[in-house]
Amino acid sequence: MKEKGLTKILMSILLVLISIAVIVIAFVGIYMPKSNKLKNIIPDFKLGTEVDGIIEYRLVPDDTEEEQEVWVDSKGKIRGYVEDGSEHTHEDESVEVTTDLEETNTETETNDTGFNEEVRTIRKNEKSSLTESNFEKSKKLIEERLERAGATEYAIRLDKATGNMVVELSQNDDVSYLYQVALSAYGEFDIIDYQTGVVLMDKSHLVDAGVATNLNQETNNYDLYLQLSLDEEGRQIIKEISKQYVQYTDADGNTQTDRISIRVDGSSIMTTYFGEEYDEAILNIPISSGVSVEDLNTYAESIDSVAFLLRQDTMPVKYVQDGGALFIESSLSKDVMNVIYWSIVAILVVTVLIFFIKFGTRGFLAGILNACLIGLVILVLKFTKVVISVSSIVSLYGVVALNLVFLIKYLRKLKDGVQGSYLDTMKKYYSVIFPLVVVSFIFTFFVSATVTGLGEVLFWGLLLQLIYNTIVVKYVLEGK
Numbered sequence: 001m002k003e004k005g006l007t008k009i010l011m012s013i014l015l016v017l018i019s020i021a022v023i024v025i026a027f028v029g030i031y032m033p034k035s036n037k038l039k040n041i042i043p044d045f046k047l048g049t050e051v052d053g054i055i056e057y058r059l060v061p062d063d064t065e066e067e068q069e070v071w072v073d074s075k076g077k078i079r080g081y082v083e084d085g086s087e088h089t090h091e092d093e094s095v096e097v098t099t100d101l102e103e104t105n106t107e108t109e110t111n112d113t114g115f116n117e118e119v120r121t122i123r124k125n126e127k128s129s130l131t132e133s134n135f136e137k138s139k140k141l142i143e144e145r146l147e148r149a150g151a152t153e154y155a156i157r158l159d160k161a162t163g164n165m166v167v168e169l170s171q172n173d174d175v176s177y178l179y180q181v182a183l184s185a186y187g188e189f190d191i192i193d194y195q196t197g198v199v200l201m202d203k204s205h206l207v208d209a210g211v212a213t214n215l216n217q218e219t220n221n222y223d224l225y226l227q228l229s230l231d232e233e234g235r236q237i238i239k240e241i242s243k244q245y246v247q248y249t250d251a252d253g254n255t256q257t258d259r260i261s262i263r264v265d266g267s268s269i270m271t272t273y274f275g276e277e278y279d280e281a282i283l284n285i286p287i288s289s290g291v292s293v294e295d296l297n298t299y300a301e302s303i304d305s306v307a308f309l310l311r312q313d314t315m316p317v318k319y320v321q322d323g324g325a326l327f328i329e330s331s332l333s334k335d336v337m338n339v340i341y342w343s344i345v346a347i348l349v350v351t352v353l354i355f356f357i358k359f360g361t362r363g364f365l366a367g368i369l370n371a372c373l374i375g376l377v378i379l380v381l382k383f384t385k386v387v388i389s390v391s392s393i394v395s396l397y398g399v400v401a402l403n404l405v406f407l408i409k410y411l412r413k414l415k416d417g418v419q420g421s422y423l424d425t426m427k428k429y430y431s432v433i434f435p436l437v438v439v440s441f442i443f444t445f446f447v448s449a450t451v452t453g454l455g456e457v458l459f460w461g462l463l464l465q466l467i468y469n470t471i472v473v474k475y476v477l478e479g480k
Helices: 002-027 086-090 132-148 175-183 232-244 296-311 334-383 390-415 421-443 449-477
Strands: 031-034 037-040 054-061 065-072 078-081 116-123 154-158 165-170 189-193 199-202 206-216 221-230 247-249 255-257 260-264 267-274 282-291 319-321 326-328
Touching (some): 002 334, 132 165, 132 296, 165 175, 260 296, 267 282, 334 449, 390 449
Antiparallel strands (some): 031 037, 054 165, 065 116, 154 165, 189 260, 221 282
């Protein structure tokens, strides 16, 4: 019996020491040498825009226009822009095509287009497209892109009369990446005659877009493709293209090549020709080759971002940035956050002293264990990257208060020698706060980062409280 009692005492001491270590790690961190400096390997809180400020982009419909040479059919419809060959100097020659499509570097040839060449004034946005419905649709597309790109917090304000937009992003995110994939992209797609610029197929024939991979058995590396699914008309167009855009020998015995250029938002992602007739509804565009297993997801996500744009409708209004990105500071400075952070530490220290005075050694241990629980909650919030907003801070104070209420009731029952003190306290405590448990669970799945942060703090706090108090606190306090 004495050995059993001694083992329980030693286990309790060990748990208390571990608790103190958790407290230090949560509130101070773990510092390791890196680049001749000590770096804290415990991540910082992910601060929301209410606390950390916002990055603001102002977007306005592009009202520019310019004269351009275009190809026009017999009905006066523009069929493409006359190419002078200058844009092809950036052609990527490193991509190796492993399908029926083959790459070439031969000189540009001039084809007989069958269209008239005219000079027209081209507007980035036709006046007919600048409507309230198109402004709303553009806003919705940007919202979908921001969600898809993983923006933690954002807000979009739209002036329905002018189409001007103000987009607010969190500093926690890679705002440059978000601007590139969500704000500046249009989602246009076409296949053009590389020699002339005549559009051969547009986005209307795309059914779907995704990522395809092929494992090279010899190198154990992957080739990645942008996979395009075409409708039946698109399939027939590609079939006809594959007959015309080939390598051939002219009357003088010279090798000539007619090529196509596959473009996204006007930028060529591949220039190629066909080795044989292509009669498939799936078109694989090689993007990356020799990708290792470790880098596969990174490359695939990058290609899928392009595929997502192609799956979306094209932006009906073309926007440009009005001025540079603006940083708008929060009314809550980081100094205020430090005060809030260390005030929690002060509350926990005072709690240890009060518990010791009122409940003796058992109260002192309860105070230490309470601080450890809050430390665990803070660590979980940091590692799960819960967005800390004003409501999240209030929730954290709430978790501290709730656990203090639980411990006070529990310690009183232990002091009075009540049988089944822990179970009795649990029943009464959770019968009162059960609605709060439900609310925290529901709030966790809200779209708003403010509400989600509140819910996640409560959710993790109450979950850890239940597990930690049942396994650790009960064991240590009832062993005294």
